[in-house]
Amino acid sequence: MNRAIAWMFTLLLITFLVACGRSQNTAQSVTTQSAHAMQLNNAPSSAAQATEASQASAAQATEASQASAAQATEASQANAAQSANVSQLAELLPPSLIATPISSLGDPVRGKNLFIPCSGCHSTSTEVLLGPGLAGLFSAQGPVLPEGVDYNGLLPNGKERSEENVAEWIRSGGAGSIGYMPPHNLDDQQMADLLAFLRTLK
Ligand code: HEC
Structure with missing residues (x-):
């Protein structure tokens, strides 16, 4: 009888220990799981x-x-x-008109004042007065000329349209098929200013 009680006690102890062990394991695994979950x-x-x-x-x-x-x-x-x-x-534009060796030294604002004596015979637009309007003077085809007049893009004196030749024309004056233009005596700076202004006429 004592033996049986001792066995039962041992069994109980074993069961208890096993149960304890299990619950520890479970506790551990729960902690690890929640740690995992946190990590996740x-x-x-x-x-x-x-x-x-x-x-x-x-x-x-x-x-x-x-x-x-x-x-x-x-x-x-x-x-x-x-x-x-x-x-x-x-x-x-022909190369002679792209290069501006004279007008680049000029001031178009001063040039506008120098144009006053010209304005009796020339407009700054395409309107023809005694002479042609000077808009487009420095384009390849030149200014708009009166009906029936065509210089093929050249100046009235037959020279190529370049700043140098326009300056020469203004200084010397002359006549083509439209009429006579009197000479204008301008120094180099005045000519530079005047040509810089004439370049603005488009
Ligand atoms: C008394 C009138 C008169 C005055 C002032 C005058 N011109 Fe003229 N100009 C003419 C006439 C007329 C022609 C046209 C000549 C022709 O084609 O037969 C002409 C032609 C020109 C041309 C050539 C246009 C072309 O066909 O490409 C230029 C440039 C020009 N004048 C600039 C000037 C400038 C700049 C001034 C002032 C400094 C001036 N002229 C003053 C009468 C004048």
Whole structure:
């Protein structure tokens, strides 16, 4: 009988110990699980942070590259426009009219005053008075001439349309098929100013 009680006691003890062991294990596993869960909770947010960060830097990089691409495009467009302008000018104007060795030293504002004596015979538009209106004087075809007159883009004296030859014409005066223009005595600075003004007449 004592033996049986002793066995039962031992069994109970064993069961108790086993139960204790189990519950410890369970407790441990619960802690590890919750730790895992926390990590997992943290993990997505840090992953999200990483994603955000990389998205942000990707967006920045894209913006930067787009901006520089846009700049490059603008620059190349500007270059293209410039070269188009230059080539258009080159098509329209003979080399003598692109170079402005005289008028580049002049001041068109002073030149406007020097034009006063001319204005009795010349308008600054295409309107013909005694002489032709001087708008377009420095274009390849020259100013608009009265009906029936055509100098083929040359000056009334048959010389090529260049600043040098226009200056000479103004100083010497002369007559073509329209009429006579009296000579005008201007010094070099006055001529530079006057031609700079005449260049503004388009
Ligand atoms: C008294 C009138 C008169 C005055 C003043 C006069 N001109 Fe003229 N000009 C003429 C006439 C007329 C012609 C046209 C000559 C022709 O084609 O037969 C002419 C032609 C010209 C031309 C050539 C236009 C062309 O066919 O390309 C120029 C340039 C010109 N004048 C500039 C001037 C300037 C600048 C002044 C002032 C400093 C001036 N003229 C003063 C009468 C005048």
